[in-house]
Amino acid sequence: MFDMMKRHEVQVLRRAGVAQEQVAKLTGVSVRAVRMIEAEEPVVAPDDGAERERRGIGRPSKAEPFRNLVAKVLAEDPELLTLEILRRARLDGYQGGKSALYAMVASLRPRPARPLVRFEGLPGEFCQHDFGHVDVRFIDGGRKRIHFFASRLKYSRWVEVTIVPDERVETLVRRLVDHFAALGGVPLLSVFDRPKTVVLHWKKDGTVTEWNSTFAAVMLDLGVGVEVCWPARGNQKGSVENLVGWVKGSFFKQRRFVDEVDLLAQLVAWHDEVNTKVVSRATGVTPAARMSEERARLRPLKVAPADLALRIPVSVGPTGYVLHNTHLYSMPPDAIGIPGTLFLFQERVKIAAGRFTAQHPRLFERNAKSTLPEHRLDAVAKVSGKRGKRYLMREHLLEVGGSAHDYLTEITHRRPGAWIGEVEQLHALLQQHGADAIRAALGRAVAGQTFGAEYVRHYLHQPVPASRQEVLPL
Numbered sequence: 338m339f340d341m342m343k344r345h346e347v348q349v350l351r352r353a354g355v356a357q358e359q360v361a362k363l364t365g366v367s368v369r370a371v372r373m374i375e376a377e378e379p380v381v382a383p384d385d386g387a388e389r390e391r392r393g394i395g396r397p398s399k400a401e402p403f404r405n406l407v408a409k410v411l412a413e414d415p416e417l418l419t420l421e422i423l424r425r426a427r428l429d430g431y432q433g434g435k436s437a438l439y440a441m442v443a444s445l446r447p448r449p450a451r452p453l454v455r456f457e458g459l460p461g462e463f464c465q466h467d468f469g470h471v472d473v474r475f476i477d478g479g480r481k482r483i484h485f486f487a488s489r490l491k492y493s494r495w496v497e498v499t500i501v502p503d504e505r506v507e508t509l510v511r512r513l514v515d516h517f518a519a520l521g522g523v524p525l526l527s528v529f530d531r532p533k534t535v536v537l538h539w540k541k542d543g544t545v546t547e548w549n550s551t552f553a554a555v556m557l558d559l560g561v562g563v564e565v566c567w568p569a570r571g572n573q574k575g576s577v578e579n580l581v582g583w584v585k586g587s588f589f590k591q592r593r594f595v596d597e598v599d600l601l602a603q604l605v606a607w608h609d610e611v612n613t614k615v616v617s618r619a620t621g622v623t624p625a626a627r628m629s630e631e632r633a634r635l636r637p638l639k640v641a642p643a644d645l646a647l648r649i650p651v652s653v654g655p656t657g658y659v660l661h662n663t664h665l666y667s668m669p670p671d672a673i674g675i676p677g678t679l680f681l682f683q684e685r686v687k688i689a690a691g692r693f694t695a696q697h698p699r700l701f702e703r704n705a706k707s708t709l710p711e712h713r714l715d716a717v718a719k720v721s722g723k724r725g726k727r728y729l730m731r732e733h734l735l736e737v738g739g740s741a742h743d744y745l746t747e748i749t750h751r752r753p754g755a756w757i758g759e760v761e762q763l764h765a766l767l768q769q770h771g772a773d774a775i776r777a778a779l780g781r782a783v784a785g786q787t788f789g790a791e792y793v794r795h796y797l798h799q800p801v802p803a804s805r806q807e808v809l810p811l
Contacts, residue, residue, distance in 0.1 A: 339366060345380040347371055399433030400426075400441045407438070408445050415447050458491030460627075461634025464524040465489050466513060468504040468532065469581035471589045475596050483600070487584050488516040493627035494617045495520065498584055498608070500601060506534040507647060510555040511683065514642045517559070522635025526562040536565055551647055558640055587611065646680040646687070653677065653690050657716055661686075664700040667712040669693050670719040706736050710768050717764075727757050730764040737767065739776040740783040748788050762790035770797055 339347075343364065350360045351371070361368045400407075403426050410422055419442045423435055431438065470484045484504055489496040497516040501508050517523050529535045538547040545565060556563050588607050594600040613625040620627060651659045653672045658665040661679055666686055677690025686697045697707040713733050720726050735741050749756045767775045778796040782788060 339370065339374070341380050344374045344377065347374045348377075348379060351375045398437050398441070400431070400437040403429065403431050403438070404441060404445070407441055411442070411446055419443075459634075460492045460631045461522075461636075462525050463491035463528055464520075464526070465491065465528045465580050466509075466516075467530060467580050468501075468509070468534075469584060470504075471585050473589065473594060473600065475594050475600075477596050479596065481597065483589070483597075485584065486512040486516075487580050488513070488520070489580055490520065490524065490624075490628075490631055493624045493631040494620060495612050495624040495628050495631065496580075496584075496608075498588070498604065500604065504532070504534065506549055506551045507681070509534045510552060510647070511642065511645060513555075514559070514638070514640060514645050517638050518642055520635065521632045523559060523561055523638055524635060526564050527556075528564045528566060531565050535563075539565075551649075554648055555645065558645075560636070560639055643683060646682050649679040649681055651677055651679045651688065651690075653693075657712065658706070659688050659690075663704050665706040666695065666697045666700075667708040667716075668695050669712060670716050708733065708736060708772075710771070713764075713768060727760060731760050734760065734763055734767060734775075737772045737776045737779070740780040741776065743783050744779045744788065747783070751788055759790050763793060766790070766793060766797060 343366070347360055347364055347366065347370075350363060351357070355363070357368050357371045357375075360366075360371050364371075366374075406426060406429060407422060410417060410425060419439055422442055423431075423438050426438055466486070466488045468484065468486055470482055472480065473483050474480050484501050485498055486501050486504075486509065487496065487498045497519050499512050499515065501512060513527070531539065533549065535549055535552050536545050536547070537549055539545045543565075588604070592603055592607075594603060611624070612628075613623055616623055649661060651661060653659055653668045653675050655673060657670050657673055658667055659677070659679060661681070666679075666688060668688060668690060672690045672693040675690040675693070677688060677693075680687040680689070682699065684699050686699050688695045688697075695709060695712070697709065700707055717726050717729055717733075720729050731745060734745060745756075745760075748759050752759060763775070766778075770778075774797055775793070778793045781796045782792050785792075
């Protein structure tokens with residue numbers, strides 16, 4: 338069986354007067370096949386399947402003689418199950434496989450035509466949101482995959498785009514609130530595709546059966562209605578252009594960037610250009626021309642970006658810490674075993690477990706640990722036995738990091754009979770001055786090979802010499 342382009346080649350050579358034997362050598366087909374192809378109608382389309390079906394080339398389907406029967410049955414009942422049509426065909430003598438008949442039924446069954454509907458928005462009604470990424474090659478030779486989050490109001494076409502580190506749910510909700518703040522308020526409905534950051538499961542008809550709990554909680558706090566659509570169906574998003582594709586085409590593919598810093602600077606200029614100077618094809622005016630009307634219909638933002646907190650269920654562990662994303666945050670010892678909620682802010686963390694609460698600076702370094710001074714004292718007081726208290730104090734000092742491990746190792750071996758007293762004194766200094774100051778003092782002690790609580794106390798009260806201070810660029 339030869340494809341249509343091979344048949345076309347044979348026909349061209351024969352029309353040019355090349356002998357059949359020579360055509361056979363040039364094309365790799367037999368002389369008999371050349372004669373057959375020459376006698377066929379001229380090839381007019383490269384689609385092998387469609388052209389052969391149209392011209393009857395190839396082995397006929399066993400279902401073909403039953404085409405009229407299938408067409409008649411479907412005319413009488415367009416919704417009749419294919420299995421029932423197969424049963425009737427077999428009663429009428431059909432002996433072929435079900436796949437051939439099923440294919441025929443699919444080609445003959447009438448399909449209702451649905452008009453294409455564009456969900457265009459009224460002022461303050463819809464806002465579309467989506468993640469995107471693009472691989473950028475910088476002029477300085479570097480390459481990087483850039484992730485971005487885009488939002489666009491339907492009525493005015495005003496757009497906000499932010500470069501983001503990833504496409505996780507926290508990034509989505511925080512940038513969403515940032516964009517609402519930049520737009521001047523919140524629309525009635527926000528439209529999304531179906532990433533796992535928004536929807537976890539849905540039925541075949543599109544009905545959502547499980548939302549991402551973190552995303553859903555933030556939407557409830559904001560009072561924003563959510564609509565989801567099938568990916569790649571732009572008409573459901575209330576906008577003619579695909580948002581991510583439009584951002585790529587109008588910004589990333591139209592410009593050249595020296596480096597990432599230059600990209601961010603150009604993004605600021607691009608925002609002003611597309612929102613205030615470029616006329617939208619959909620509306621015939623700039624987004625800024627419609628923005629005043631749109632902004633008047635936006636509702637006030639209920640939660641400022643800095644106050645947005647993600648609620649995460651947690652439990653206080655047996656050591657008195659709450660674990661979240663490899664980070665440990667201390668709680669009072671009496672809260673051990675109590676389930677609670679971690680409120681994750683942009684720069685801080687609040688934990689509530691029963692009647693106990695605690696606030697920490699948010700940790701970002703992997704496996705970092707935050708212990709509040711009052712929790713150290715409570716933990717030491719709760720530990721039974723002098724031995725347990727001593728080792729817990731030493732553990733608190735090790736958590737300081739920096740040179741703490743080297744210092745404690747050295748003092749333990751240099752003063753094997755007195756290290757317990759040293760640890761008690763250092764623990765008191767830690768409670769008094771804080772982790773940062775102790776870390777710096779222990780570093781100076783190790784560097785100067787001066788081991789003893791008296792030296793650490795001295796360094797805590799002496800400023801760092803100017804020659805050893807870090808010089809910051811102006």
